Each structure stands twice: as structure tokens, then as C-alpha cells.
Amino acid sequence: MSARQVTLAEVAKQAGVSLATASRVLNGSTRQVSEDLSERVLRTAEELGYVPNASAQALARNSSSLVGLVVHDITDPYFSCIAAGVTRVAEEAGLVVVLGTTGRRPEREAELLSTLRAHRARAVVLAGSRTTDRASQSRLAAEIDAFTEQGGRVACVSQAKLGTDTVVPGNRAGGRALARALTELGHKKFAVLGGPSDLVVARDRLAGFKAGLADAGIAPPVVVNGAFTRDGGYAAAMELLGSKSRATCVFAVTDVMAMGAMAALRERGVRVPEDMSIAGFDDIPTLRDTVPALSTVRLPLEEMGEIAAGLVLDAGGDEARTVRVAGEVVLRASTAHN
Amino acid sequence: MSARQVTLAEVAKQAGVSLATASRVLNGSTRQVSEDLSERVLRTAEELGYVPNASAQALARNSSSLVGLVVHDITDPYFSCIAAGVTRVAEEAGLVVVLGTTGRRPEREAELLSTLRAHRARAVVLAGSRTTDRASQSRLAAEIDAFTEQGGRVACVSQAKLGTDTVVPGNRAGGRALARALTELGHKKFAVLGGPSDLVVARDRLAGFKAGLADAGIAPPVVVNGAFTRDGGYAAAMELLGSKSRATCVFAVTDVMAMGAMAALRERGVRVPEDMSIAGFDDIPTLRDTVPALSTVRLPLEEMGEIAAGLVLDAGGDEARTVRVAGEVVLRASTAHN
DNA sequence: GCAGCGCTGGAAAGCGCTTTCCCGCCACGC
DNA sequence: GCGTGGCGGGAAAGCGCTTTCCAGCGCTGC
Numbered sequence: 001m002s003a004r005q006v007t008l009a010e011v012a013k014q015a016g017v018s019l020a021t022a023s024r025v026l027n028g029s030t031r032q033v034s035e036d037l038s039e040r041v042l043r044t045a046e047e048l049g050y051v052p053n054a055s056a057q058a059l060a061r062n063s064s065s066l067v068g069l070v071v072h073d074i075t076d077p078y079f080s081c082i083a084a085g086v087t088r089v090a091e092e093a094g095l096v097v098v099l100g101t102t103g104r105r106p107e108r109e110a111e112l113l114s115t116l117r118a119h120r121a122r123a124v125v126l127a128g129s130r131t132t133d134r135a136s137q138s139r140l141a142a143e144i145d146a147f148t149e150q151g152g153r154v155a156c157v158s159q160a161k162l163g164t165d166t167v168v169p170g171n172r173a174g175g176r177a178l179a180r181a182l183t184e185l186g187h188k189k190f191a192v193l194g195g196p197s198d199l200v201v202a203r204d205r206l207a208g209f210k211a212g213l214a215d216a217g218i219a220p221p222v223v224v225n226g227a228f229t230r231d232g233g234y235a236a237a238m239e240l241l242g243s244k245s246r247a248t249c250v251f252a253v254t255d256v257m258a259m260g261a262m263a264a265l266r267e268r269g270v271r272v273p274e275d276m277s278i279a280g281f282d283d284i285p286t287l288r289d290t291v292p293a294l295s296t297v298r299l300p301l302e303e304m305g306e307i308a309a310g311l312v313l314d315a316g317g318d319e320a321r322t323v324r325v326a327g328e329v330v331l332r333a334s335t336a337h338n
Numbered sequence: 339m340s341a342r343q344v345t346l347a348e349v350a351k352q353a354g355v356s357l358a359t360a361s362r363v364l365n366g367s368t369r370q371v372s373e374d375l376s377e378r379v380l381r382t383a384e385e386l387g388y389v390p391n392a393s394a395q396a397l398a399r400n401s402s403s404l405v406g407l408v409v410h411d412i413t414d415p416y417f418s419c420i421a422a423g424v425t426r427v428a429e430e431a432g433l434v435v436v437l438g439t440t441g442r443r444p445e446r447e448a449e450l451l452s453t454l455r456a457h458r459a460r461a462v463v464l465a466g467s468r469t470t471d472r473a474s475q476s477r478l479a480a481e482i483d484a485f486t487e488q489g490g491r492v493a494c495v496s497q498a499k500l501g502t503d504t505v506v507p508g509n510r511a512g513g514r515a516l517a518r519a520l521t522e523l524g525h526k527k528f529a530v531l532g533g534p535s536d537l538v539v540a541r542d543r544l545a546g547f548k549a550g551l552a553d554a555g556i557a558p559p560v561v562v563n564g565a566f567t568r569d570g571g572y573a574a575a576m577e578l579l580g581s582k583s584r585a586t587c588v589f590a591v592t593d594v595m596a597m598g599a600m601a602a603l604r605e606r607g608v609r610v611p612e613d614m615s616i617a618g619f620d621d622i623p624t625l626r627d628t629v630p631a632l633s634t635v636r637l638p639l640e641e642m643g644e645i646a647a648g649l650v651l652d653a654g655g656d657e658a659r660t661v662r663v664a665g666e667v668v669l670r671a672s673t674a675h676n
Numbered sequence: 677g678c679a680g681c682g683c684t685g686g687a688a689a690g691c692g693c694t695t696t697c698c699c700g701c702c703a704c705g706c
Numbered sequence: 707g708c709g710t711g712g713c714g715g716g717a718a719a720g721c722g723c724t725t726t727c728c729a730g731c732g733c734t735g736c
Contacts, residue, residue: 027723034684099421119392315593358695358718359716361695394721
């Protein structure tokens with residue numbers, strides 16, 4: 001039992017070459033090794049079933065093949081799509097993805113980063129949306145610094161200004177364009193189901209939406225805040241229905257929240273879109289088959305993950321790069337003319 | 339730039355103790371260290387911002403804090419739910435999850451296992467459904483052996499008989515119970531949208547369903563196979579509609595496939611459930627708000643992930659343990675009396 | 677013909693940590 | 707008084723790999 005792992009030394013001995021040569025053959029150094037030695041080593045390694053010890057390599061090279069990915073909740077399709085993009089790129093590059101989940105607790109983000117630093121991860125993609133909470137922000141900033149000083153790279157999805165590479169979806173612009181599209185449908189009174197007030201993504205989408213309404217000379221919307229989840233959308237919608245709002249169209253800052261909201265509306269007998277139009281944001285693929293089909297702002301989520309991974313893996317210059325990704329308004333059956 | 343990482347040696351020197359003592363203090367060995375030395379080390383480590391080098395630890399201890407998780411597609415809510423369960427448990431145990439995706443290519447599973455072995459992962463949860471393909475099966479079995487011989491533990495979700503710990507959902511029983519429930523609604527002619535014929539999960543659910551129909555003395559269903567995805571369900575449903583089948587109720591072996599199927603039906607003007615009843619399997623949380631609500635067999639997916647992680651992390655005996663998880667038939671609006 | 681160069685192979689010094697020894701010290705028992 | 711354990715501390719030997727440095731050798735160029 002527990003047959004000791006085959007080591008490079010054994011391969012070298014068996015093949016009758018030095019450790020150095022074996023290492024050079026099996027792990028592609030710049031140095032040349034003669035044809036026959038090389039082949040002998042390769043064959044022996046194959047025969048013995050040699051698998052290099054990644055920890056030892058990481059230690060010797062002072063860099064590992066780990067890439068971190070930090071999300072709030074992997075069940076949330078928003079994150080799982082991004083995760084798919086990140087893993088695809090990482091795996092193509094021969095790297096391995098470490099998945100960390102925060103459960104939406106901001107302080108977990110810094111903890112995870114520290115763990116990732118311990119593992120000498122060569123890069124990290126931070127996909128969890130940033131909050132405006134002071135304390136956790138500065139703790140996080142410190143961890144990011146420590147991480148980059150150690151030679152690691154960090155990319156964020158969704159928020160700039162951390163001095164890192166960033167993939168920025170057009171939250172503001174998307175919200176604004178959506179508002180415009182909805183006003184063009186004739187709606188005059190709007191409500192917004194917003195996320196927690198300290199979430200940057202939620203704020204941006206809301207701000208953009210308000211700006212769009214203002215463009216059209218329409219009164220600001222009623223805003224009800226709720227958690228950034230299906231249940232948050234449900235609760236917010238319920239609260240909205242309980243109020244005396246006369247809105248004919250509601251914008252949930254997230255598709256997932258919109259799903260919850262639609263459930264609430266259904267429960268209360270409010271028909272969508274006849275009695276109330278509703279729109280979301282993200283265009284989650286898994287949710288595209290819902291009835292009525294949800295109007296939303298499409299974000300290329302997987303692609304965003306790929307871009308983030310790309311940024312973080314290709315060494316790049318010293319300056320923080322920012323890639324903007326546009327959202328595209330998609331009007332479907334959940335929004336009607338008014 | 340790139341300030342060298344603080345090492346244990348530096349902490350030890352700074353604190354005026356030996357390397358051994360510092361190690362003992364900071365990484366809890368069995369040995370005692372006197373109060374004042376201990377405190378001095380702790381304080382110095384804190385001041386210097388010491389973070390242990392996980393690779394070095396792994397190398398020295400010959401075991402890492404990595405747990406592997408292998409899925410087909412993290413975007414698929416089935417897998418992301420399981421992933422959530424696994425990560426929760428792993429993180430609570432202070433371990434780190436490595437996410438590998440196969441993209442549904444069976445050979446990737448063995449590759450990933452080999453990578454995980456290189457990283458000396460202490461355990462792996464295989465969530466991707468097993469196929470019946472000979473070649474990849476034996477390659478996988480070999481990798482599993484290699485992995486366990488090296489001291490790692492392996493657990494599977496959904497398939498037994500690999501000599502590993504396993505979480506087995508009641509695919510067969512669930513399919514059977516569902517069939518019974520549907521026949522009780524009065525349906526006499528059934529169709530099944532099955533997965534690829536070599537997927538064990540798909541086969542089991544189908545077999546159970548057939549058995550259930552047989553119990554009720556009903557003719558075997560028409561079976562149309564398709565990919566284990568939304569698009570697979572869509573395509574299979576289209577094929578079914580194109581045939582001369584007179585089925586009044588269709589069972590898609592997966593909720594995700596059922597979603598695709600419902601889209602197909604809608605497109606062809608077939609009303610659910612008036613013209614056709616439809617049921618799925620899994621009860622994916624994200625899909626619970628669809629209209630009409632999908633009848634299905636509920637599986638506690640996150641819990642299954644937790645159980646698998648639990649099995650794989652708690653050393654356990656030598657024997658392969660099997661935990662059975664029952665599916666529960668949930669009839670909703672997508673199935674009507676006939 | 678010989679200095680010098682480029683190239684390949686090997687010896688060995690780490691990488692940062694854990695852990696086994698070993699040593700000195702103290703309390704104890706006879 | 708001295709032998710015995712037990713215990714806390716340190717020196718040092720690895721863990722498996724990479725990489726520098728050096729040795730040897732066959733060539734080229736003057």
C-alpha cells in the first residue's frame with residue numbers, strides 16, 4: 001500500500017543520467033540535451049509512471065501553477081459563467097484553478113487572497129463585487145499589494161480603481177441604455193429593485209438607470225433595496241407591491257433578482273408584462289428559457305471570465321489595464337408597451 | 339518591488355529562536371514550546387507579516403491542503419450546486435478547492451486526476467458522470483489507483499463500483515417513482531428524452547422510469563437521446579415532435595434538458611401541460627421559478643456535495659463507503675391529468 | 677598548432693519548511 | 707550523591723525539484 005511516489009532521482013538513476021539532465025528533459029529548460037539521452041529519460045519516465053511533484057517544482061522555481069478565482073457564490077449563474085471562462089483559459093495554459101467562495105462576506109475576500117498567497121498562486125481573478133465598506137476594502141487592498149509584491153498578478157471583474165487589471169462591464173451605460181429603451185416603450189413610472197446599497201455593481205447599474213430616465217425627462221424611480229439574490233428580488237418586489245407605488249415597469253439590477261421578483265408578481269396575481277413590465281441585467285444563459293422571456297442587458301459573462309484570465313496570465317506591463325465590455329439591451333417579452 | 343517573501347527563518351532569527359521552535363509554534367506540532375518563546379515568535383510573525391509557504395509545507399509534510407473537484411461544466415447548475423457543497427465543507431476544514439472541468443470529454447477526467455496527483459491533492463471529488471466507454475474508464479481507474487496509492491482519497495458523486503466512497507442519488511428509484519406518479523395522473527403514452535446512451539446517470543434514470551411504467555402495466559416509452567444539456571433537450575424534443583409519437587407526457591432525464599424541451603414545445607405551439615405534460619429530474623434551484631413550474635425529482639444537490647466532501651475528508655476505514663440519497667418526486671404545474 | 681569558444685553533462689547548492697535526533701537541564705528516587 | 711526520566715530547545719537532515727557553476731570536448735580562426 002501507499003507505494004512511494006516515483007521521483008525524478010529514480011528516473012535519472014534508472015536511465016543512467018544525472019538529476020540535472022533528467023530535469024532538463026522532463027521539464028523543458030533552455031538547455032539542450034542530446035537526442036539519445038533525452039529519449040532514454042523520456043522512456044524511463046513513461047515506464048515508471050513518473051509524475052513531477054508540483055509542490056517541489058513550485059518551491060524550486062518559486063512560482064506555482066495555481067490561479068485563484070474568488071467568487072461570492074458559485075451557484076449564482078453570474079459567477080459560474082465567469083468561472084467557466086476563467087477555467088477554460090487557465091486550463092488551456094496548463095494551469096490549475098483554485099476556487100474560493102466568500103459567501104458574500106467581504107472579509108473572506110482578503111482571507112482567501114492570503115491563502116492564495118501562501119500557495120504562491122501566480123495570479124488571481126477577483127470576481128466578487130466590491131463593496132464600499134471601508135475596513136474590508138483597506139484590508140483587501142493590503143492583501144492585493146502583498147500579493148503583487150510577491151510577484152502575483154491580480155485582475156478584477158467589475159471594479160476598477162484597485163490598481164489592478166480590470167474587466168469592466170458597462171454597468172452604468174447598460175443601465176442608462178436600458179432606461180432609455182424602456183421609456184421608449186412609453187413607460188413613465190419606474191421602480192428599481194436595487195442590490196445592497198454598498199455593492200458597487202448595484203450602484204452603478206442604478207445610477208445609469210436613473211441617468212437614462214433623467215435623459216428622457218422622467219421622474220426618478222422608486223428604489224427598493226434587497227439582497228443580490230433570487231430571494232432578495234422576491235422580497236424587494238413584495239415590498240414594492242406593498243407600497244403605494246404606481247410604477248408600470250420595474251428594473252431589477254440582476255436577472256437573478258428579476259426571477260425572484262417575477263415569482264412575487266405571479267404570486268400576487270400581477271401579470272407580466274400586461275400589468276407590469278420587468279427587466280433585468282446580465283442575460284444569464286440558464287434563464288433564457290423562462291416565460292415570459294426576460295428583457296435585460298446582455299453581458300458576455302463567460303467571455304469576461306476569459307478576458308480576466310487572459311489579462312492576469314499574460315505578464316503585461318506594469319500599468320493596470322482596463323478592458324471595457326459593453327452591455328447590449330435585449331428587449332423580450334417581459335416588457336410591453338405602455 | 340517584489341519584496342522577498344518573509345520566511346520562517348527570518349521570523350526565527352528576529353525572534354531569537356531556532357527554526358525548529360518557530361516551526362513548532364506557528365504550525366502546531368505535538369511538541370510543547372514555553373509560553374514566552376511561543377509568544378515572542380507569534381508576535382514577530384505578526385509584525386513581519388509572515389505567511390507560510392504552502393508548497394514548502396506540502397513538500398516537507400508530503401501532503402498538501404488541496405482538494406480536487408472535477409465537474410463537466412461549472413455553468414450547469416447541477417454541478418455548480420454540488421460544487422457549492424464541496425467548497426463549503428472544504429473551506430470549513432481549512433482546505434482549498436481546485437476546480438477542474440472536463441467539458442464532457444471523458445479523457446479529461448483522467449488528465450485532471452493526474453494533475454491533481456502531481457499537486458499531491460489530499461482528496462478528490464469526482465462529480466462528472468461516469469460513462470461506459472471502456473478505454474477512458476480503465477485509464478480513469480488506473481489514475482484513481484495511482485491517486486489512492488499515493489495516499490489520496492477519492493469520492494464519486496453518482497456512480498458506485500469504482501472502489502471509492504460514493505454518494506449515490508436514487509436515480510433508478512427516482513425514475514421509477516416519477517413514472518408511477520405520472521401514470522397515476524392518467525397518462526398512458528410516454529416519451530423520454532434521454533441523455534447520451536453511454537452516461538450511467540442517464541441510463542439509470544431511464545431504466546428506473548421504464549420499470550415504473552412496467553409496474554403500471556404501461557407500454558415502454560419512446561426514447562430519444564440527446565446531449566445532457568439544454569440544447570440537447572431542445573434537439574431531442576424537436577426530434578420527438580417530428581416523429582409520429584402520440585405521447586402525452588415526456589420525461590427529460592434532467593431539468594436542464596427539460597428546459598430546452600419546453601422551449602422547443604413552446605416554439606412549436608405545443609402547450610404545457612394542456613397538450614403535453616413534461617417532467618425533469620434534479621430540481622435545480624435556479625430553475626424553480628420557471629413557468630409552468632417543472633415537475634421533477636428533487637435531489638439535495640448541495641447536500642450531496644457536502645456529503646461527498648465529508649466522506650473524502652474524514653479518513654474513514656479502508657472500505658468504500660456508499661451514502662444513498664433519495665430523490666423525492668415533486669409534481670408541479672408542468673404535468674397535468676390526462 | 678594552439679587559444680578560445682560553444683555546447684553538453686554532472687555535481688551540488690539551494691528553495692522554505694518539518695521532524696528526527698541529540699543535548700542540557702531539572703526533578704526525582706534510591 | 708548520583709543515576710534516571712522527562713522535557714524544552716536547537717542542529718541538521720531531508721522533502722523533490724531547479725539551476726548555477728564547472729569540466730570536458732570538439733571546433734574554429736589566426
